[in-house]
Amino acid sequence: MQTFFQTLTTGLSDGAIFGSLALALVLIYKATEVINFAQGEMAMFTTYIAWALMGHGSTFHWWAFFATLGIAFGGGALLQQTVIRPLERASVLTAVMATIALLVILNGLAAWIWSPQLQFFPSPFPTSSWVVGGVHISKQDVGTFGVVMACVLVLWLFFRFTKLGLAMRAGALNPDAARLMGVRTSWLLALGWGFAAALGAVSGMMVAPTVFLTPNMMQAILIYAFAAAVLGGLESPVGAVVGGLGLGVLLNMLGQYVHPVTSELRLPVALGLLLVVLLIRPAGLFGRVVVRRV
Template sequence: MERFVQLVVDGLATGSIYALLALAIVLVHRATGLINFAQGSMAVFSTYVAFAFVQSGLPVWLAIVCAVVGSFVFGAFVERVVIRRFEGGSHDVAVVVTVGLFVLLAGLSGTIWSYNHREFPSLFPLESVSVGGAHVGLRNLGTIVVTILVMGLLQLLFLKTKLGLALRAVSGAPTSAALSGIPVGRMLMIGWGLAAALGAVGGALVAPKLFLTPSMLDFVLVYALAAAILGGLDSPVGAVVAAWFIGVAENLAGGYIPFIGDDLKIAVPMALMFLILVIRPQGLFGRKQVVRV
């Protein structure tokens, strides 16, 4: 039983890392209708900024706060200067632009801070506590708690605030939203800014578990995209639940199925994800789109 609890909690902590990037992807999609493939490299760039603040002598929590604020401004800048030039055309072109941003920011991070591995300090203590007989690190618990808080705040933003309703209106029908008096351009900037800030939080939580490198989140982004699609690209709750499902499923498969182990454990949640999407293409919490013809 102790091993089971250990695997589940570790899987939830790993899934929470996927969830933070998945939430950023969902946020951009709900605001603009696009999937941002540059989300991982934007988060890494923000983490390097936080690392620079730490090196200058700031406490780690203050460095992360400064990086999050800077990331919001940077995300809004990217939308205003780069993405907006392509938003009126094909979505395929805009998606390709985000792929180009991914390559550009990864190269820029390596050029400025080098490609050497760097250690990033943890926001949470490294001690562990006993949960059901298993030893659970406070860093893992902190990551889970932060993910739950972010998910709840995003859900409140979209469902209970005028800003969230405006973001949803701009994503669903930008022309109608503009005719209703909603500043479409400003909403798109805010959406990208919030997603970049959220990515900075995810990067700061991932970096202490890994070495900080320009490619730190490349593989995590694959899981995050899978979680966002599985949960439903318009559902913050769905993205988190799907990310937890992926994290726990791969941990349990690697721990209890001998021939799978660590090398093939990712195949289990991906296979289950494929089956779920065949049955429910809009994702676990996504909504079917009804089109009038």
């Protein structure tokens, strides 16, 4: 039972990271119908910026954490305005291709600037753990979970209770109608990219202490985020977070209790799950079933 609860907490903390990146994907997808393949690399790149701000990773500073969020927000909005916006009139395929180009460029730039070697990234939380009824709960896991959930909550409050948030939801739901109502949709898209980049930066900085900082560190995590987003229903922000948590717990449970599933099989399992969801419940757990008129 102790092992079970320990696996559960680790799973929830992993899942929070998948969920936050999945939420970032859903944010952009809902607004533009474009899957941002550079989402993971944007997170990785901003984590490198945080690492540089923290004196090449010697100690964790909260000011650097928040400065990185600001830089990520600005950078995301800038990328949308400079790279993606000129392709607004082009097809979705072209826009997706542009995000793939961004993925390649950011990955290459990170290796170029900071070398592709493994770097140590400090954690804001102590490595010790609490013992509750014989279960060791790592403070790092709880901290990661808390930070990610706080970000998700702030984002939800923003979308639910501010005028700007309402405008963004309107822009995502029906861009043309929103524009006619005086909403400047193009700037809102930049804002959406900014939020997604900042959210990615949070997941990057939270995951880097355990997986270490390399230019490729987010590739696998992006795939888990894809699987989480599809599991949750690709259009549902709540679904993305729940899907992420569920996937994190599932992967850790499988690794713990099903012996043939070694760490090498985590990704194939995630891919398999993605395909199974598409076969059985394509709208995901929380998605609407889209009815197309033909």
